[in-house]
Amino acid sequence: MDTLNLGILAHVDAGKTSLTERLLYAAGVIDHVGRVDDGDTQTDTLALERRRGITIKSAVVSFEVNGTVVNLIDTPGHPDFIAEVERVLDVLDGVVLVVSAVEGVQPQTRVLMRTLRRLGLPVLVFVNKIDRRGARSEALLGEIAAKLGIEVVPMGSVRNLGTKHAAFVPYAGTAAEVLEPLAEHDDLLLTAYLADRPVPAERVRGELADLTRTGQLHPVFFGSAITGAGVAELTAGIVALLPAAGGDADAEPSGSVFKIEREPGGQKVALIRMFDGTVRIRDRLRFGRAGDTVTRISVVGGGAGAPAEAVTAGRIARVWGLAHARIGDPVGRRRVTSAAAFAPPTLETVVIPARPAEAARLHQALTELAEQDPLINVRIAGAEISLSLYGEVQKEVIEATLADDYGLRVAFRETTTICIERVVGTGEAVTAKDAEDNPFLAGVGLRIEPAPPGSGLAYARDGFVLGTMPPAFFAAVEETVHATLAQGLHGWQVTDCRVTLTHTGYFPRQSHAHAQFDKSMSSTGADFRQLTPLVVMAALSEAGTQVCEPVHRFRLELPSETLAATLAMLAAVRAVPLETTPQGASFVLEGDVPAEQVHALTRLLPGVTHGEGLLETNLDRYRPVAGIPPSRPRTDANPLSRKEYLLRVTRRPGS
Ligand SMILES: Nc1nc2c(ncn2[C@@H]2O[C@H](COP(=O)(O)OP(=O)(O)OP(=O)(O)O)[C@@H](O)[C@H]2O)c(=O)[nH]1
Numbered sequence: 001m002d003t004l005n006l007g008i009l010a011h012v013d014a015g016k017t018s019l020t021e022r023l024l025y026a027a028g029v030i031d032h033v034g035r036v037d038d039g040d041t042q043t044d045t046l047a048l049e050r051r052r053g054i055t056i057k058s059a060v061v062s063f064e065v066n067g068t069v070v071n072l073i074d075t076p077g078h079p080d081f082i083a084e085v086e087r088v089l090d091v092l093d094g095v096v097l098v099v100s101a102v103e104g105v106q107p108q109t110r111v112l113m114r115t116l117r118r119l120g121l122p123v124l125v126f127v128n129k130i131d132r133r134g135a136r137s138e139a140l141l142g143e144i145a146a147k148l149g150i151e152v153v154p155m156g157s158v159r160n161l162g163t164k165h166a167a168f169v170p171y172a173g174t175a176a177e178v179l180e181p182l183a184e185h186d187d188l189l190l191t192a193y194l195a196d197r198p199v200p201a202e203r204v205r206g207e208l209a210d211l212t213r214t215g216q217l218h219p220v221f222f223g224s225a226i227t228g229a230g231v232a233e234l235t236a237g238i239v240a241l242l243p244a245a246g247g248d249a250d251a252e253p254s255g256s257v258f259k260i261e262r263e264p265g266g267q268k269v270a271l272i273r274m275f276d277g278t279v280r281i282r283d284r285l286r287f288g289r290a291g292d293t294v295t296r297i298s299v300v301g302g303g304a305g306a307p308a309e310a311v312t313a314g315r316i317a318r319v320w321g322l323a324h325a326r327i328g329d330p331v332g333r334r335r336v337t338s339a340a341a342f343a344p345p346t347l348e349t350v351v352i353p354a355r356p357a358e359a360a361r362l363h364q365a366l367t368e369l370a371e372q373d374p375l376i377n378v379r380i381a382g383a384e385i386s387l388s389l390y391g392e393v394q395k396e397v398i399e400a401t402l403a404d405d406y407g408l409r410v411a412f413r414e415t416t417t418i419c420i421e422r423v424v425g426t427g428e429a430v431t432a433k434d435a436e437d438n439p440f441l442a443g444v445g446l447r448i449e450p451a452p453p454g455s456g457l458a459y460a461r462d463g464f465v466l467g468t469m470p471p472a473f474f475a476a477v478e479e480t481v482h483a484t485l486a487q488g489l490h491g492w493q494v495t496d497c498r499v500t501l502t503h504t505g506y507f508p509r510q511s512h513a514h515a516q517f518d519k520s521m522s523s524t525g526a527d528f529r530q531l532t533p534l535v536v537m538a539a540l541s542e543a544g545t546q547v548c549e550p551v552h553r554f555r556l557e558l559p560s561e562t563l564a565a566t567l568a569m570l571a572a573v574r575a576v577p578l579e580t581t582p583q584g585a586s587f588v589l590e591g592d593v594p595a596e597q598v599h600a601l602t603r604l605l606p607g608v609t610h611g612e613g614l615l616e617t618n619l620d621r622y623r624p625v626a627g628i629p630p631s632r633p634r635t636d637a638n639p640l641s642r643k644e645y646l647l648r649v650t651r652r653p654g655s
């Protein structure tokens with residue numbers, strides 16, 4: 001049986017969860033259509049999601065059509081939860097991008113589509129809410145094509161638009177509306193189309209599926225998740241136009257952990273998508289330096305959570321026993337994946353327990369949350385716990401989760417920006433293995449040089465050091481270089497640099513007759529892990545770094561009469577308009593705004609534009625901070641164990 005792993009993506013409130021519900025109903029999986037507003041849908045299951053009526057975490061459900069198992073992943077639309085979307089992108093074979101017929105293409109729709117195109121994922125567009133007053137149908141096609149920068153093929157039209165009787169009327173397979181966009185890609189169709197000759201429907205269908213699978217064309221369906229209009233046609237389109245998961249069940253196993261759940265009893269369950277190969281019960285899988293044994297498998301779409309012996313290529317399964325698995329970990333062979341799809345969080349805040357005595361419990365709770373939630377990045381410096389954040393809504397959700405699930409009340413300190421450090425010069429440091437002041441049985445030399453902005457951290461070895469010591473020592477140095485550069489001279493992540501290993505030295509295992517392996521005479525990985533940070537920091541000090549802050553690019557559409565008030569507000573939040581373009585009765589402003597001011601800008605905008613301003617902001621770049629560079633308190637290079645943390649907080653005066 002074929003499997004298709006399908007993501008439902010859209011801006012907030014477009015109707016993803018409602019559509020998921022409808023698709024399940026249409027496929028006969030459920031016999032009652034739940035509603036977001038009633039809090040009884042299949043995918044918004046968290047108490048907080050039901051209370052707020054928004055999706056916070058992605059959820060997997062499954063149905064079967066014409067012998068294809070479709071695993072559906074409903075994702076959150078709010079930009080604060082973009083990391084949830086990022087984690088599932090990796091495991092999808094295709095996507096339904098939902099656009100509201102009333103609100104049209106939103107800034108977040110553009111962010112999503114840009115990423116989907118970069119990843120080359122096939123995407124169908126579903127224009128939802130055709131039953132609502134003010135809905136547009138054909139009129140929206142031009143906007144979708146222009147704003148998303150894609151080629152579209154309408155799959156039908158809408159009757160009774162904007163009423164509860166709105167219906168989707170599919171075009172015949174060979175209708176001009178379908179043929180025309182295809183003809184531009186296919187000479188045979190073009191000639192036939194121009195000569196008004198009939199074209200075999202089979203040929204059109206094949207061409208449409210090919211162009212969709214390769215991401216060159218995007219079929220557009222219309223409908224309503226509430227009335228069910230157009231949902232049957234969309235279901236048929238999903239199976240006919242999107243590619244099933246490939247993969248070879250007999251190949252070397254390769255998969256990805258994209259979600260972690262906890263059972264009521266606290267047991268950890270990893271959701272895994274297999275790309276190739278097979279994972280069986282009792283298989284041993286490696287995560288980082290640890291190994292775990294699979295104790296139970298339940299294949300999604302395998303019949304109501306039926307336990308299985310194995311999960312094979314293409315399928316998604318819940319897997320028990322993987323205590324060390326974290327979201328984003330590869331299973332088996334690592335697949336080459338594209339770099340981070342979306343911009344990283346640029347904000348952070350310090351969390352303070354309402355009762356100081358609960359500091360250790362708060363640490364435990366956040367560590368547990370961070371494990372299941374890629375959004376929560378916990379950082380501990382001294383006795384302070386900070387979290388990286390995408391925005392204020394995410395902060396509220398974390399606060400509510402801590403209160404609901406752990407009974408912990410917390411306060412947040414002011415939100416601050418996460419800066420980075422860029423290397424400005426070249427620095428080099430060497431500690432030879434027998435240097436007098438070297439307490440470790442290891443020798444390491446490193447050179448650090450600047451690299452182009454956005455290039456990240458590149459690590460290499462000079463040709464001559466290759467093969468001069470056991471691979472485990474090379475790995476220890478490389479890992480430690482990465483870990484150490486997480487905090488540069490001012491405490492920020494060092495990036496956009498090239499680090500070269502220029503020298504190595506080690507003491508081999510003693511192997512004279514009688515002599516046993518002796519730690520006091522032979523190098524171990526620990527020697528390299530302890531020496532490397534010192535060499536890194538010496539080289540980095542010589543190279544020097546510059547602290548840079550995140551800057552967003554904003555695009556703002558506003559009524560002309562509100563321009564003066566808006567400009568004054570922009571100045572107040574340190575936003576700098578660089579281009580001002582009149583557009584009918586509106587103005588379009590584009591410019592820069594520091595990341596830390598984006599929230600203030602969003603908050604102040606409706607007031608000065610009478611609710612008419614349309615804002616889009618994206619992380620654009622990092623720029624050197626003017627004046628004294630801010631520094632961030634350092635954490636220990638190695639994450640603290642719970643015990644170490646407890647010791648530290650209990651030693652704190654006053655707690
Ligand atoms: N009239 C009408 N309302 C709809 C339709 N689809 C969704 N809604 C309503 O729109 C609101 C948002 O729907 P959801 O399904 O939660 O949207 P979502 O995209 O999942 O939202 P997030 O997950 O929070 O991003 C709810 O009040 C739905 O009842 C539709 O086709 N017609």
Ligand SMILES: [Mg+2]
Pocket residue numbers: 016017018044054055074075076077
């Ligand atoms: Mg939702």
